[in-house]
Amino acid sequence: MKTNDFLSILDNPNLISGIYNYCDRWCERCSMTARCSVFQTTPQLNPDDFANEEDFFKEVFKGVSESFQLTMELLQESADERGIDLTPSEEDDEWIEKRNRQKEETQNTSISLLAMEYLDLGKKWLDNSNDALKTLQEDLQSSALMDLPERNPEQEALALKDALEVIPYYLHQIYVKLLRAQEGREEDDAWFEENDFPKDSDGSAKVALIGIDNSIRAWEVMLQYLPIHEGDILTILSLLENLRRQVETTFPDARAFKRPGFDD
Template identity: 30%
Template sequence: MEERKEHYKRTLLDLANRKDLVPGIYNYCDRWCDRCTMTQKCLTYLHEQENKIDEDSQNPDEENKNFWEQIRLAWEVTMEMIEEDADKEGIDLSDVEDFELPEHIETPLEVQARDYGINIHKWMKDHKDLFSDKAEKLVMIDDDESMFKYRDAAEVIQWYSAFIGAKVHRAHLELEQRKNDPNDEYGLYADNLGSAKIAIIAIKRSMDALSVFYSGFSEMEDEILQFLLELSQIKKQMLKTFPGVMEFKRPGFDD
């Protein structure tokens, strides 16, 4: 265990010193590494690959064990590095005053974005048999192009279902306080803008994917239109709440 922790820490520090990586590129991405073209510039991705544990896909218990092991390693190494840096700066962490984070009250927009994720996930699950039947018919007529199109659209919808709500929520954390801080010494408002921008990008991609389903599943047009309406409303309100947000430059992606 100790050897694994040392490897985890050493590879993290080695990657942090590489000049070819883009600092902070992982902060405002969509976490979809399999679809990303910038993985070789990303510390988070490369570090995960360096510390990847071979998993037995047929053994969910082992897979879960490995997942929690990675969480434990991340926590222990992070705390160890914080203590080392504090010691260098002469800071006694045992003497740091307690403080309370301000309570966050969800906005109606955050609730709407979260509910969209819950509802679209349930909708996809409830109609999986219908989607499977559609795929079988496309296979029978050798229409691979359409089959791949619907498959990709389904993957997009599912990937961003919970992601949108999470990023809309993060974009609203301490929003007024950060937006109205004339100093903003640590650039905290940039985190709101970055989170808002990737949320809007995810909304646009989800709307494009739902439009693919709309053109191919006439029996579900009303339901799909409702989801498109909800996403359109969320996007419109996000653009209103964060004026100029699409001009924000995400490291590595918008430079």
């Protein structure tokens, strides 16, 4: 995309500033695409339009690289106008070193370890659930054929499909958002408080909490349809409940955080 096209999209007064900062990035399910500059300036690619996965990801990375290039050009332009020198200095190296140390500490907090444990367990369960899901699919197909009055196979299939999309979608995001929330808390909360702004750490924690809430609901659906996996699913659910409690205790204001466009 050319700089002028990019800037003319951003000129739209209906766009909500910063809406993309605290969303879950699930654009396919988002009701705010028309008001989001990230969506409007990002090429929407459909994997089905490509011969194979490799071609698809090549195009995705090409788009990301072009967008990064454009952002850097605009940043440099703005820095030049303000007389700011963007050349890295020794202080930047010290800052990067300090930040890397903090990142390492954050990865070892109880919240991060719990989120990582959930990621591992959830992924393992999904990787090993093919047989159970196939049986479930066959069961739904036979109950559709039998037209049983107490069953609604179409609705059941939709509920399962939704749960099977929700669980993998949030698996990594919960961990990533919780890292960001904890790092932000250490580094930037004081600045947000001094300047009377809602804290970014609370916003990130809220997005993680939304992911946890949605995942809990999705696992409950799986539990309902796969009682044979009750042991594993209950372990995952209790882990997620524990994580939710810890996040709510560590970020008591997160639930009340107002995300631009979504909670206004």
